[in-house]
Amino acid sequence: MIKVENLCKNFGAKIAVNDVSFNVEKGEVLGFLGPNGSGKSTTMRIIMGYYPPTSGRVSVGGFDVSDHPIEAKRLVGYLPESAPGYADMTVHGFLSFAAELRGLNGAGKKAAIERVVEMCFLQNVVHQTIDTLSKGYKHRTCLAQSLIHDPQVLIMDEPTDGLDPNQKHEVRNLIRRMAPEKAIIFSTHILEEVEEACTRVIIIDRGRMVASGTPAELKARSPSGKLDEVFRAITLPDTVKAA
Amino acid sequence: MSAWHNIKTIMKRELGGYFTSPIAYVFLIIFLLLTGFFTFTIGNFFERGEASLVSFFTWHPWLYLFLVPAVGMRLWSEERRLGTMELLLTMPVTPWQAIIGKFLASWLFLALALALTFPVWITVNWLGAPDNGIILSGYVGSLLLAGSYLAISSMTSAMTRNQVISFILSVVICLFLILAGYTPVTDLLIKFAKPVVVDIVASFSVMTHFEGFQRGVMDLRDFAFFASVIGFALFTTSVIIRSQRAG
Numbered sequence: 001m002i003k004v005e006n007l008c009k010n011f012g013a014k015i016a017v018n019d020v021s022f023n024v025e026k027g028e029v030l031g032f033l034g035p036n037g038s039g040k041s042t043t044m045r046i047i048m049g050y051y052p053p054t055s056g057r058v059s060v061g062g063f064d065v066s067d068h069p070i071e072a073k074r075l076v077g078y079l080p081e082s083a084p085g086y087a088d089m090t091v092h093g094f095l096s097f098a099a100e101l102r103g104l105n106g107a108g109k110k111a112a113i114e115r116v117v118e119m120c121f122l123q124n125v126v127h128q129t130i131d132t133l134s135k136g137y138k139h140r141t142c143l144a145q146s147l148i149h150d151p152q153v154l155i156m157d158e159p160t161d162g163l164d165p166n167q168k169h170e171v172r173n174l175i176r177r178m179a180p181e182k183a184i185i186f187s188t189h190i191l192e193e194v195e196e197a198c199t200r201v202i203i204i205d206r207g208r209m210v211a212s213g214t215p216a217e218l219k220a221r222s223p224s225g226k227l228d229e230v231f232r233a234i235t236l237p238d239t240v241k242a243a
Numbered sequence: 244m245s246a247w248h249n250i251k252t253i254m255k256r257e258l259g260g261y262f263t264s265p266i267a268y269v270f271l272i273i274f275l276l277l278t279g280f281f282t283f284t285i286g287n288f289f290e291r292g293e294a295s296l297v298s299f300f301t302w303h304p305w306l307y308l309f310l311v312p313a314v315g316m317r318l319w320s321e322e323r324r325l326g327t328m329e330l331l332l333t334m335p336v337t338p339w340q341a342i343i344g345k346f347l348a349s350w351l352f353l354a355l356a357l358a359l360t361f362p363v364w365i366t367v368n369w370l371g372a373p374d375n376g377i378i379l380s381g382y383v384g385s386l387l388l389a390g391s392y393l394a395i396s397s398m399t400s401a402m403t404r405n406q407v408i409s410f411i412l413s414v415v416i417c418l419f420l421i422l423a424g425y426t427p428v429t430d431l432l433i434k435f436a437k438p439v440v441v442d443i444v445a446s447f448s449v450m451t452h453f454e455g456f457q458r459g460v461m462d463l464r465d466f467a468f469f470a471s472v473i474g475f476a477l478f479t480t481s482v483i484i485r486s487q488r489a490g
Contacts, residue, residue: 048333051488073335080333084326086256088263093256100252101334129263145330 001183007056018207031198032187039207040187077146081157087131102149116144156186253344294371300381312413315396323404377459384456387469394476401483424448
């Protein structure tokens with residue numbers, strides 16, 4: 001569903017993404033790991049067509065993101081990193097806006113809103129404005145927005161950031177439940193999350209793909225079988241060198 | 244999922260945003276108070292002894308100078324500050340649909356403010372027999388003037404996430420568009436430059452093109468001027484939005 005080929009992105013002289021390639025098919029959950037500022041968000045924004053790539057190609061569901069952005073975006077639900085929302089809108093108004101932009105109207109829209117409100121546990125705050133929500137609720141409202149059209153592809157930038165442990169658990173369950181039907185990419189700093197929810201992992205460091213495989217394969221690289229040691233072994237020496 | 248459907252959805256949300264916050268009410272009240280004050284007190288509406296809205300329309304370029312950028316400054320800076328711009332532009336909409344939807348929403352809001360000045364029109368019809376064709380032409384010109392300032396505010400708003408900077412920049416640009424054709428300035432210019440040059444400078448001014456509307460002359464060239472300002476400013480908005488993402 002998602003095909004990324006030799007993707008590069010420069011911001012001025014800074015190389016943010018350097019020759020990244022991968023595919024994600026339906027039923028796969030790809031975990032994006034990497035230190036802060038390693039290029040995870042930039043890669044996701046390019047897949048969403050928000051940043052144009054400097055070179056390389058991205059296609060979603062067979063549609064090239066640069067040439068057919070609208071067709072590609074229709075297939076995708078996206079949760080941006082900071083989980084933004086219009087502060088003065090109610091949760092219901094915001095979801096209704098997202099649904100209409102996704103082409104849902106009338107009964108279809110109503111059913112879609114009810115479905116995501118239930119999925120993301122927003123029943124108690126439906127009529128509250130977004131600026132009065134706690135961080136966890138705000139995050140889940142934005143997550144609900146990304147699911148409103150039941151997309152075939154889901155891209156989530158740190159979906160569990162700012163959630164309490166119970167909410168984190170729920171979101172991971174949600175990802176696992178949706179996994180068989182969708183192609184999912186999510187980024188995270190939390191290594192247990194990868195083990196729990198992903199079928200495949202990519203580790204990115206300073207714009208480059210430094211490792212890729214199933215969680216089990218990556219764990220096998222370390223004598224102790226712990227993912228965080230593998231992560232450190234791969235990304236730390238570079239960070240130290242850079243410093 | 245037509246283009247118009249997307250524009251309408253974005254427009255509805257934007258317009259709703261004005262009315263769910265106090266902005267709409269504060270703006271409408273201030274606008275109506277100020278138009279009343281300028282028309283009747285400063286403009287000597289009653290002492291003029293003529294049934295026209297000259298003293299009403301003549302203040303609009305100056306009144307809009309501060310009020311329109313106040314409406315337009317949040318258009319894009321707010322989206323950037325909240326991060327919703329990323330959300331909006333990763334929806335299946337084109338940047339153009341978003342730009343036009345947002346612009347039309349705020350223009351519609353200004354049209355509402357302008358429509359609420361109807362008591363002035365009733366007053367002048369009550370007191371005398373004005374030429375309502377001239378008044379209609381004045382309203383059309385005023386709306387186009389507001390649209391031009393607004394498109395400029397949309398442009399400056401796309402430049403920064405800071406609404407204050409956006410406001411000041413658009414006031415300065417709009418002020419230039421006024422002064423280039425403001426009589427005291429052209430009188431000064433004529434001492435240094437050839438009349439042709441002064442005319443060219445003045446032809447960039449909203450004053451020159453708004454004047455005809457106030458006299459009841461709806462000239463195609465004046466329409467073309469305001470349409471070009473709006474078109475140019477919105478096009479620049481799209482370029483700015485694109486370049487910010489290109490890195």
